Amino acid sequence: MSTKEEILSRYRRNMKVTGQYDMPDFSTLKGVEYDNPLAQFVAMSENVGSHVVDLSAGDDINSVIKSLYPEAKVFASSLPEITIADRNPDTVDRAQDLNGTDVGIVRGEIGVAENGCVWIPQTMKEKAVCFISEYLVILLSRKSIVSNMHQAYERIQFTDYGYGSFISGPSKTADIAQALVMGAQAARGVTVILTD
Amino acid sequence: MSTLHRKAAQTFLKNGENAKWHDATFWALRDKRDNMAMGLDEWERLRDTASAIKRHTVTHLDKYLEQFATNAEKNGVKVHWAKDAEEFNNIVLEILTSHNVKKLVKSKSMLTEECEMNPFLEQHGIDVVETDLGERILQLMKQKPSHIVVPAIHITQEEVGHLFERVLGSEKGNYDPTYLTYQARISLRNEFMTADAGMTGANFGVAATGDIVVCTNEGNADMSTSVPKLHIAAMGLEKVIPDYRSLAVFQRLLCRAATGQPTTAFTSHFRKARPDGEMHIILVDNGRSDIIANTEHWETLKCIRCGSCMNTCPVYRRSGGYSYTYFIPGPIGINLGMLKSPVKYSDNVSACSLCCSCDNVCPVKVNLSEQIYRWRQNLDSLGKADPMKKAMSAGMEYLFGHPGLYSTSLRFAPLANHLPRLLMYNKLNGWGIGHEMPEFPRESFQTMWKKGEVK
Numbered sequence: 001m002s003t004k005e006e007i008l009s010r011y012r013r014n015m016k017v018t019g020q021y022d023m024p025d026f027s028t029l030k031g032v033e034y035d036n037p038l039a040q041f042v043a044m045s046e047n048v049g050s051h052v053v054d055l056s057a058g059d060d061i062n063s064v065i066k067s068l069y070p071e072a073k074v075f076a077s078s079l080p081e082i083t084i085a086d087r088n089p090d091t092v093d094r095a096q097d098l099n100g101t102d103v104g105i106v107r108g109e110i111g112v113a114e115n116g117c118v119w120i121p122q123t124m125k126e127k128a129v130c131f132i133s134e135y136l137v138i139l140l141s142r143k144s145i146v147s148n149m150h151q152a153y154e155r156i157q158f159t160d161y162g163y164g165s166f167i168s169g170p171s172k173t174a175d176i177a178q179a180l181v182m183g184a185q186a187a188r189g190v191t192v193i194l195t196d
Numbered sequence: 197m198s199t200l201h202r203k204a205a206q207t208f209l210k211n212g213e214n215a216k217w218h219d220a221t222f223w224a225l226r227d228k229r230d231n232m233a234m235g236l237d238e239w240e241r242l243r244d245t246a247s248a249i250k251r252h253t254v255t256h257l258d259k260y261l262e263q264f265a266t267n268a269e270k271n272g273v274k275v276h277w278a279k280d281a282e283e284f285n286n287i288v289l290e291i292l293t294s295h296n297v298k299k300l301v302k303s304k305s306m307l308t309e310e311c312e313m314n315p316f317l318e319q320h321g322i323d324v325v326e327t328d329l330g331e332r333i334l335q336l337m338k339q340k341p342s343h344i345v346v347p348a349i350h351i352t353q354e355e356v357g358h359l360f361e362r363v364l365g366s367e368k369g370n371y372d373p374t375y376l377t378y379q380a381r382i383s384l385r386n387e388f389m390t391a392d393a394g395m396t397g398a399n400f401g402v403a404a405t406g407d408i409v410v411c412t413n414e415g416n417a418d419m420s421t422s423v424p425k426l427h428i429a430a431m432g433l434e435k436v437i438p439d440y441r442s443l444a445v446f447q448r449l450l451c452r453a454a455t456g457q458p459t460t461a462f463t464s465h466f467r468k469a470r471p472d473g474e475m476h477i478i479l480v481d482n483g484r485s486d487i488i489a490n491t492e493h494w495e496t497l498k499c500i501r502c503g504s505c506m507n508t509c510p511v512y513r514r515s516g517g518y519s520y521t522y523f524i525p526g527p528i529g530i531n532l533g534m535l536k537s538p539v540k541y542s543d544n545v546s547a548c549s550l551c552c553s554c555d556n557v558c559p560v561k562v563n564l565s566e567q568i569y570r571w572r573q574n575l576d577s578l579g580k581a582d583p584m585k586k587a588m589s590a591g592m593e594y595l596f597g598h599p600g601l602y603s604t605s606l607r608f609a610p611l612a613n614h615l616p617r618l619l620m621y622n623k624l625n626g627w628g629i630g631h632e633m634p635e636f637p638r639e640s641f642q643t644m645w646k647k648g649e650v651k
Binding site: 002003004006007008010011012014015016017018021022023024026028029030031032044047048095096099114115116117125126127128130131132148149150152153154156158160161162163164165166167168169170171172173174175176177178179181183184185186187 | 221224236237238241242244245248249251252255256257258261262265271277278279283327328329330333346347348349352353356373374376377378380381384385388389413414415416418419422423433438440441443444445447448455457458459460461462463464465466467468469470471479481485486488489491494
């Protein structure tokens with residue numbers, strides 16, 4: 001008998017709990033909804049340590065990013081509209097080649113107003129760009145904001161890479177003396193750029 | 197009266213300043229949790245739903261585990277099953293050696309603590325690097341976690357500073373948390389770059405899709421799995437949940453309950469291996485399939501390891517994680533320890549005032565204090581009941597069963613108020629240590645009632 005069968009049959013033998021426990025009725029569970037999800041998303045994003053920039057019509061995305069990070073030397077992105085990228089996570093040989101990136105630029109698909117999460121499915125060969133970069137810029141359409149996680153989980157999509165993350169603000173830790181520090185192991189700062 | 201917990205708590209309390217800080221720090225986390233809970237109208241509804249999903253899932257675990265494994269395998273993930281810690285450790289080692297792995301970077305996993313995986317792998321020549329900052333500090337100090345979410349909470353910034361001076365060559369006397377975190381970042385970045393494999397735990401396994409979901413604030417699980425091409429995920433059987441509808445409920449509760457944040461910074465879904473890489477999931481039983489057989493304690497399996505029961509517990513806050521003899525402290529640790537080995541871990545059941553605060557904060561409504569009460573009722577059958585308390589209980593039973601004797605005793609009870617302090621406050625009276633005994637009233641309720649003094 002395989003270990004799998006051993007474990008499952010042991011469980012079945014041991015399952016002595018009486019009473020029927022069915023899945024609950026989700027229709028009566030209403031997640032918080034905001035009158036203005038976009039405003040709430042911006043407030044929550046700032047609350048979790050992100051910087052939010054509203055891209056106006058006619059603004060050039062590349063110069064906006066450059067002006068946000070004037071000190072940055074190395075940009076990485078696989079997005080076609082990003083022309084300032086020095087590195088492309090689709091074409092680098094190894095994930096390690098993205099180390100030393102100052103600013104990584106990726107696209108988010110859904111923004112969640114209740115907690116500032118942005119759904120970022122992997123669309124590039126090396127997902128390391130989302131974490132290894134000192135600063136992360138997320139492009140997100142204003143039209144893709146939902147109020148809560150229930151709505152977000154109804155909508156998220158994966159690409160064939162089979163990975164995606166809800167990212168809410170920079171990497172953070174309070175492991176030393178409970179003092180909040182931004183920039184533990186991943187991006188030290190996040191800017192969400194709201195687009196059309 | 198003298199359980200190992202009590203003795204260890206006395207040691208913890210010797211450093212009054214640290215003990216006070218510990219208590220206040222966890223109360224602040226509790227406070228932040230409350231703000232989150234109060235901020236959502238649906239909070240209690242979420243808890244009810246979470247509890248119902250977990251009850252359903254753990255009573256249908258075979259179905260969901262099979263579904264989870266089938267879907268993960270469809271995604272190209274290699275699924276392994278381990279009945280105990282030994283089998284788990286051997287599977288990990290086998291995967292690592294077959295890939296010629298020298299260095300493993302890993303994110304926090306209480307399951308690997310439970311299986312004592314790190315020392316096992318190190319004995320076999322694997323360099324294991326913890327990448328959660330708190331876990332890394334503990335690993336370098338050769339210490340164990342004192343809390344499941346904030347594992348290095350008992351270590352001061354000065355101690356971290358001294359450690360980093362020695363190990364990472366940081367500036368002497370610089371104890372600034374931002375500076376120290378940055379030093380660890382630089383050092384860990386180098387470890388990520390040179391690791392051959394990455395390991396994560398799993399907060400959830402989604403049966404409908406085969407995803408494992410890992411929640412971190414540091415992004416270290418993502419770093420651990422973005423650079424090396426081999427990913428091993430360790431997952432306890434009870435972590436499986438049915439679908440995304442369920443996941444939304446737990447995602448909303450987990451971090452709010454744990455640290456009082458609206459979400460962790462990263463909620464990452466791993467469905468497939470990296471391009472040209474491999475992903476393995478190891479499903480670990482190690483006693484979990486026995487818990488379901490325990491009709492009084494099976495609901496412990498609902499736990500999502502948020503740590504909120506520790507944060508709120510007045511005993512945990514004032515005695516610290518190391519006072520418990522099981523590696524998970526606090527109310528949930530008391531129960532998990534008893535399920536692991538009642539004889540070995542019964543010292544912890546006294547570490548509860550039955551205030552029930554844990555029951556009120558638990559996001560999945562595990563009936564923690566009720567379970568601790570049940571364990572205590574069974575102590576005698578384990579031969580672990582306190583002889584002094586047993587004698588007193590027998591005495592009280594006799595007293596309350598004999599009304600005449602009871603009222604006579606009541607009449608003389610106020611005499612205790614005039615006993616010399618030495619007689620009342622000594623080693624024999626455990627209740628007199630650390631606090632004042634209540635004063636007996638001059639007249640008992642019974643006497644007052646008879647005199648018509650009670651209106």
